[in-house]
Amino acid sequence: GENVEQHPSTLSVQEGDSAVIKCTYSDSASNYFPWYKQELGKGPQLIIDIRSNVGEKKDQRIAVTLNKTAKHFSLHITETQPEDSAVYFCAAIYTGTASKLTFGTGTRLQVTL
């Protein structure tokens, strides 16, 4: 089955700096890679996703890049703000037959003033 590794487990950045979270996956057939943000006391919420036919996707201050050859994808947050502080999860799935997402272990991002 799919295995997703996520690094780092914790990340502290100053407000205004950029943050990068990296994930690797094992199943070369995986073709959909969402990122979820989990704020304290809440359930995860989808913030951006990318499909394997695209190398990069941006949405305002967040972007995701995908390297299919190396089987890794990354979340980039620019101009970080205190409200970006949360736990971020990456995930991977093969949309052809799979019915479940495989999640990474999460990254706790702390944006300090």
Place this chain on the structure above:
Amino acid sequence: EAQVTQNPRYLITVTGKKLTVTCSQNMNHEYMSWYRQDPGLGLRQIYYSMNVEVTDKGDVPEGYKVSRKEKRNFPLILESPSPNQTSLYFCASSFSGPRADTQYFGPGTRLTVL
């Protein structure tokens, strides 16, 4: 408001005492799923359901049961809870599964089994 609700939000119980965590969604989603979240392990799927009366095991189904008698409800049943089931549980739903649709997560249920 479109949402996934879970009850209770917090529960402390003792080993062996059967319990049910309810999950309900008001978005007419076909796919529903249960996850548990543990420190350092991320989110792991317990069971999922593609539609009414259709359920299947996820990665960690041992010690859990589910049922899907109605489209909107997907309760998680622990027949004989044990301390290793102490965890944070999330229910999620989507239109047709995580393959193509966004999963919407509930607020979570923090379960402690003594």
